[in-house]
Amino acid sequence: MTTVDTSLPASLDATLRARLGDGWQVAGDLRRYGEDSSKRWAMPSAIALPDCVEDVVAIVDACREHRIPIVARGAGTSSTGAAIPYSGGVVVSFERMARILEVRPDDRQAVVEPGVLNGDLQRALSPHRLFWPPDPASADQCTVGGNLACNAGGPHAVKYGATRDNVLGLVAVTGRGEVIRVGSNTTKNATGYDLTRLLVGSEGTLALIVEATLKLAPVPAQRAGLRASYVDVASAGAAVARIMAQPETPAMIEFMDAACVRLVREVGGADIPDAGALLMIEADGDRETLPHVVAALERAARGAGLLDLAAATDPAANAALWAARKALSPALRTIAAGKINEDVVVPVSRIPALVAGIEALAREFDLPIVAFGHAGNGNLHANILFDPDDAAQSARANAALPRLFALTLSLGGTLSGEHGIGVAKRDFMDRAFDAPTLAAMRAVKAAFDPDGILNPGKVLPP
Structure with missing residues (x-):
C-alpha cells in the first residue's frame, strides 16, 4: 500500500455531501472499496455512490475543480489493480446505478447501467431466448461496467467475440465533466470515429461509462461437446490450430496443461483420464x-498425440467438468499460497511455442507455472505459483514475470486478452508499443481527461 494524503477540501466535501446524501461516505469501512481481486489495496479518501448521470457529472466537476483523483469501481473483481485508488481521491462505485433500462428483443439489444451484474443481465434476458456473449468466470460477481472497462471475454469469445465486439453505443462522462454519446442503435455504423471501441477497455482512464447499449445474441437451440486428451501440449496445440483452420467455428475451446488436468482430477473430482x-x-x-459441426470438429481434433476423444453427451458429467475448469484458478492455491495470474495471448498457431516456453521458464526458475485458458483465441492464463512467505520464491516469481511477457511478445502476442493492464502490466507497455504509439495514447488520454484525474497511474507507463 502507498501512503498518500487522504484529506479532501472542505468545499468539495460539502458540495458532494449536499448532492449525494448518504451516497457520499468519508468515514466507515472505506478499505473494502480500495481493494480488488489482485490482493492489492490502498485507502480512498471518500466513496461516491451516484444514482444517475447528473450525479456523476457533479462528482467529476467537483473533483476536477480541486484536482482530486477519481477511480471508477464495479464489483472489484479485477486481477490487475485497475480499481485501486493508489493516489487516494474518490472511488465512484456504481452499485446504485444497476438498472436494466430496456430490453429490445426485436433489435437484439439491451440498454443497461454500469452496475448491473453480468449474471443478473443474463437471467433477465433468458425469457427472451437471448444472451449477452461476454461470459467471464466471475459472471455472477462482476458488473457490466467492469466488463466494459477491461474488455472482458470468456470461453465463448472464440465464436461470439469479447465485450468490445458486443457493444453498440455508450453514454459516458469525460474528465472534463461532459456527457458524450458514442456509437448508435444500429449494428452497422460508418459515421465518424469509433469512440465506442476506444472507451471499451480503457479501464476508466478516459471517461466514466454511465450507460451502455449492448448487442445480444440468440440462445443456441442445442449445444454439444467433445473432450480430447493428448500426450503433450504440442499435440493439443496442433489440434487447436487444425480446429481453427477449418470452416466450422467452435463455440468454445478450453485448454488445460498436465498440471491442470491433475488438479481437476484430484481437487475438482472430474472424471477424466490423466x-x-x-x-x-x-x-x-x-x-x-x-x-455436422461436431463431426467436423471431431475430425480436426484427431491427429498425432491423441489419447482419447469422447463426446460429452452426459449433461451432468459435462457440467461437472466445466465446474472443475471454472474452479481451476482458486484451486491453484492448493499447490501454492501465492500466484501471479497473467492472461497473455498469442496467435493460435503459436500456442505450442508459448506453452513450451512456459515449461522452460518453470524449470529455469524452479517454480510451478501452469497454463490453461481460451485456446481458440490463443489466450492462455499462465499462473506462476510460489510461497509468498519464502523470499527466494517470491523473487524468482517476480523475475519470471517479465520473461513471460518477453516470450509472449516474441511470438507476436500481446500482454492481455481480457484482464486488462491496470498497474500489474503497466510498466511493460513500453515493450509492447513503440514510443510514437504510446505518445498517441497519451494524447488521447489528454483529450478526454486534460487534468489527469481519471484513474491516474493506470494503463500507461509513467
Whole structure:
C-alpha cells in the first residue's frame, strides 16, 4: 500500500455531501472499496455512490475543480489493480446505478447501467431466448461496467467475440465533466470515429461509462461437446490450430496443461483420464446442422498425440467438468499460497511455442507455472505459483514475470486478452508499443481527461 494524503477540501466535501446524501461516505469501512481481486489495496479518501448521470457529472466537476483523483469501481473483481485508488481521491462505485433500462428483443439489444451484474443481465434476458456473449468466470460477481472497462471475454469469445465486439453505443462522462454519446442503435455504423471501441477497455482512464447499449445474441437451440486428451501440449496445440483452420467455428475451446488436468482430477473430482494436455471443445447450433459441426470438429481434433476423444453427451458429467475448469484458478492455491495470474495471448498457431516456453521458464526458475485458458483465441492464463512467505520464491516469481511477457511478445502476442493492464502490466507497455504509439495514447488520454484525474497511474507507463 502507498501512503498518500487522504484529506479532501472542505468545499468539495460539502458540495458532494449536499448532492449525494448518504451516497457520499468519508468515514466507515472505506478499505473494502480500495481493494480488488489482485490482493492489492490502498485507502480512498471518500466513496461516491451516484444514482444517475447528473450525479456523476457533479462528482467529476467537483473533483476536477480541486484536482482530486477519481477511480471508477464495479464489483472489484479485477486481477490487475485497475480499481485501486493508489493516489487516494474518490472511488465512484456504481452499485446504485444497476438498472436494466430496456430490453429490445426485436433489435437484439439491451440498454443497461454500469452496475448491473453480468449474471443478473443474463437471467433477465433468458425469457427472451437471448444472451449477452461476454461470459467471464466471475459472471455472477462482476458488473457490466467492469466488463466494459477491461474488455472482458470468456470461453465463448472464440465464436461470439469479447465485450468490445458486443457493444453498440455508450453514454459516458469525460474528465472534463461532459456527457458524450458514442456509437448508435444500429449494428452497422460508418459515421465518424469509433469512440465506442476506444472507451471499451480503457479501464476508466478516459471517461466514466454511465450507460451502455449492448448487442445480444440468440440462445443456441442445442449445444454439444467433445473432450480430447493428448500426450503433450504440442499435440493439443496442433489440434487447436487444425480446429481453427477449418470452416466450422467452435463455440468454445478450453485448454488445460498436465498440471491442470491433475488438479481437476484430484481437487475438482472430474472424471477424466490423466493426460499431458486436454481440450474441452463445444459447438452450438440447431438440430439439423449441429451434428455436422461436431463431426467436423471431431475430425480436426484427431491427429498425432491423441489419447482419447469422447463426446460429452452426459449433461451432468459435462457440467461437472466445466465446474472443475471454472474452479481451476482458486484451486491453484492448493499447490501454492501465492500466484501471479497473467492472461497473455498469442496467435493460435503459436500456442505450442508459448506453452513450451512456459515449461522452460518453470524449470529455469524452479517454480510451478501452469497454463490453461481460451485456446481458440490463443489466450492462455499462465499462473506462476510460489510461497509468498519464502523470499527466494517470491523473487524468482517476480523475475519470471517479465520473461513471460518477453516470450509472449516474441511470438507476436500481446500482454492481455481480457484482464486488462491496470498497474500489474503497466510498466511493460513500453515493450509492447513503440514510443510514437504510446505518445498517441497519451494524447488521447489528454483529450478526454486534460487534468489527469481519471484513474491516474493506470494503463500507461509513467
